[in-house]
Amino acid sequence: MSEVHAARRARLRERCTAGGCAALVSRAANVRYLTDGAPPGAALLLAPDHDVLVLPREPWAEPERGWPPEGVEQVVLPSADGDCAVAAAELADRIGVQGLAVEEHHLTVARHRELARAAPRLRLTDLDRAVEQLRLVKEDDEIAALRVAAEITDHALGELLESILVGRTERHLALELERRLVDHGADSAAFPPHVGTGPNAGAPNHHPGDRRVEEGDFLTVCLGACYRGYRCEVGRTFVVGSEPASWQIELYELVFAAQRAGREALAPGAAYRDVDRAVRQVVDRAGHGDLLGSSVGHGVGLEIHEDPRLSPAAVGKLDACVPVTVEPGVYLPGRGGVRIDDTLVVRPVTDGGPELLTITTKELLAL
Amino acid sequence: MSEVHAARRARLRERCTAGGCAALVSRAANVRYLTDGAPPGAALLLAPDHDVLVLPREPWAEPERGWPPEGVEQVVLPSADGDCAVAAAELADRIGVQGLAVEEHHLTVARHRELARAAPRLRLTDLDRAVEQLRLVKEDDEIAALRVAAEITDHALGELLESILVGRTERHLALELERRLVDHGADSAAFPPHVGTGPNAGAPNHHPGDRRVEEGDFLTVCLGACYRGYRCEVGRTFVVGSEPASWQIELYELVFAAQRAGREALAPGAAYRDVDRAVRQVVDRAGHGDLLGSSVGHGVGLEIHEDPRLSPAAVGKLDACVPVTVEPGVYLPGRGGVRIDDTLVVRPVTDGGPELLTITTKELLAL
Structure with missing residues (x-):
């Protein structure tokens, strides 16, 4: 399955990472669609040149097949209390992308504020239902x-x-x-x-x-x-x-x-x-x-x-x-x-x- | 049960409707806590002088006891496609409250934007976890x-x-x-x-x-x-x-x-x-x-x-x-x-x- 998921990520990257921007996928079904089998709470950062999957600290049962997804860097949260999407935003800020598209139909106002705080140098834009569109x-x-x-x-x-x-x-x-x-x-x-x-x-x-x-x-x-x-x-x-x-x-x-x-x-x-x-x-x-x-x-x-x-x-x-x-x-x-x-x-x-x-x-x- | 729920609403009103502001409760468990038995999707507007429960258009099974909640005006959405929280915000705008506190930890960024659009004259503030605090x-x-x-x-x-x-x-x-x-x-x-x-x-x-x-x-x-x-x-x-x-x-x-x-x-x-x-x-x-x-x-x-x-x-x-x-x-x-x-x-x-x-x-x- 891993080429399938890589192809999906490539399609999303094509649509959403123009001009050096990155996309941050946090809605569980969307993360699953793009990586297969990532645990609940994981977040996926699609930067122009590489993909990072941020995983919660809690141990979880890895899928038997197709894991880890090829070509995706994995980062595990340092703290058990953390939020993978916030950590992914922080990472995007650090690697210096031009902007970050996030899922405004999924993130609450409070969580979006935390993301903005974690990525002070990035302009947050709306990824909207881009992954849902791919899933159609x-x-x-x-x-x-x-x-x-x-x-x-x-x-x-x-x-x-x-x-x-x-x-x-x-x-x-x-x-x-x-x-x-x-x-x-x-x-x-x-x-x-x-x-x-x-x-x-x-x-x-x-x-x-x-x-x-x-x-x-x-x-x-x-x-x-x-x-x-x-x-x-x-x-x-x-x-x-x-x-x-x-x-x-x-x-x-x-x-x-x-x-x-x-x-x-x-x-x-x-x-x-x-x-x-x-x-x-x-x-x-x-x-x-x-x-x-x-x-x-x-x-x-x-x-x-x-x-x-x-x-x-x-x-x-x-x-x-x-x-x-x-x-x-x-x-x-x-x-x-x-x-x-x-x-x-x-x-x-x-x-x-x-x-x-x-x-x-x-x-x-x-x- | 209805006095219990009225007392809960009174406590929330005391905390959140100072200065002529209203509170809009949209999180399902919170709406239930304050009204008992409201159907999924309902939203509760607590204005300084009265309470309005906005109900979805779809027919639903009313609870056998304690319904409708006393002292709460009920409004049914005109359209089956509508969003009760958006309709409640519109109503708050119309009756002319001073501001509207909403549940930013529950509303998505996209839905919050719709609320702001529906209530252009109101300043939206954060109700935060006020109802969750009451529920503790x-x-x-x-x-x-x-x-x-x-x-x-x-x-x-x-x-x-x-x-x-x-x-x-x-x-x-x-x-x-x-x-x-x-x-x-x-x-x-x-x-x-x-x-x-x-x-x-x-x-x-x-x-x-x-x-x-x-x-x-x-x-x-x-x-x-x-x-x-x-x-x-x-x-x-x-x-x-x-x-x-x-x-x-x-x-x-x-x-x-x-x-x-x-x-x-x-x-x-x-x-x-x-x-x-x-x-x-x-x-x-x-x-x-x-x-x-x-x-x-x-x-x-x-x-x-x-x-x-x-x-x-x-x-x-x-x-x-x-x-x-x-x-x-x-x-x-x-x-x-x-x-x-x-x-x-x-x-x-x-x-x-x-x-x-x-x-x-x-x-x-x-x-």
Whole structure:
């Protein structure tokens, strides 16, 4: 992997170190993207002619492969109390770069002030989301990891569907999903699984609680595996026990149609907001537009929420090899709702169109 | 609970709204401390004469009790894409306060810039950790919640000790601990449980992995329940299967003595760094001082890591009713290590000295 990471650093250096400036990367997922396996708290300084990784003093478990990253000087903090980003800024000041671009969307005001104090001769500028921009389009190895993550996720969900659900609490179903993800080879769950039953089904911001699954309930689950650091998600809604009621069928078909419209809108060159609009139009037409959330999907990768955001106000266009979720949900307060969520990779029509990673059926199953 | 929260807001207002200024609280745990139950993303504006809670547009599950908070005006964001803190700043600008103190240790540079843009007539100052300072000394109800959290934690750990451990992976033991916490009534785990076996036992920053428990291993576990939002932790080290080896007994006795010294140093008026030193001296004398982490304990409450930090550089003194962990660990690379971790509440000698919340035995058990 080390050439991959060196190539990423080279791309960032090209963009950000013009005129003798250096870039300081402190956001954990960004440091990981550029070095692989650096421990939490590490900071990466990309100077025009060399790279320095500042590591915390605490001992940590080095990755088994690809460590240390080639061509990166390593410095360990002298004190256990120190801040790697501050130490990296100090170093930049000492080696005399012309300016230092820092991640203003990540650093707090207080920490930025410490950085400025540590590098009094440097002008601090904004690196902005330059690394997040690089992370947007995934390499083959990254997509391969997402594919495995999705396969694990589908397995874990499939097993749950074969078990008896009535009488079990949301909380226990969520923990069981997490265990099954790990059983099938996930590093961990990509995020704490969501489970909602009855009036909680499909409710935004609902945390799995003590409600037990009952006959006739809607049941929504949303889960994902993290595999080699890459995170995906799948979300499905089921009816428990009996034939679905007519309002349940109606609501399900609406969300299904909206989600399909979103999936079909995924293409290289499609504007983020047009994908959102494709979904929103379907729901609007049914008079439920106000019940849709603020976005209908988002990028995934080293983090479960990455750029792009598929929302009405989002600016930008999809590229090939960008993995995103399409996950509209419509929630009727007090009755419950439906969410359908897939992870897909944007591909041109010539390659067969969007690649669906999460293949669990989207039929309305009565479990 | 609502008078409790009103009293907390009154205390903050007293400290921070002199001269007609307002305070803007955006850090989630701080908003929760002052309002109870506000959803993620909410922001609280404390103006000299009234309080406004800005809520995100997304629907959310209102708490069953004590909602809405009395005496707090509620405003819901007009747009689903908005930022509650930005909207609160705009509001402060409109109602014409003299200045606005914001949480510079929480807001990113980019978000702070948006706030300044939204409130062009206001001078932004630093609220700093004013709310965290209020949160330091716990009220009776908070300590009662921590006591229940500790009881749940001890139960979950006790059950694990009665089960068969050899052959099971760290990951599965961690998931089982999480499930048992929930079984015994926790809202959730306070943090993902740590489990380390053999050479991973007691390793800092180790994540539970695929290593299976073997006879003769050290086994370290660290877990905690979250109950009504309050989080505690306990950590123990065991030997698996057989009689402990002599190096294991020696290392265990060292860490046990160090941890006891730390517990005994807890008293109202004791300097944070003196508690750290009490622990460190014991480990230093055995020649292992360099293997001790950067701090030997920390406050707990609504977050698992709160002020104070018990470390060599920490400035300040303990008060009565401050709950802290005492958790030294010594790790021998390649061989494994020992960590012993308790949650205690600082109490004066006249009240019987520090109150131990996590009562699981600290004998070296061979399981």
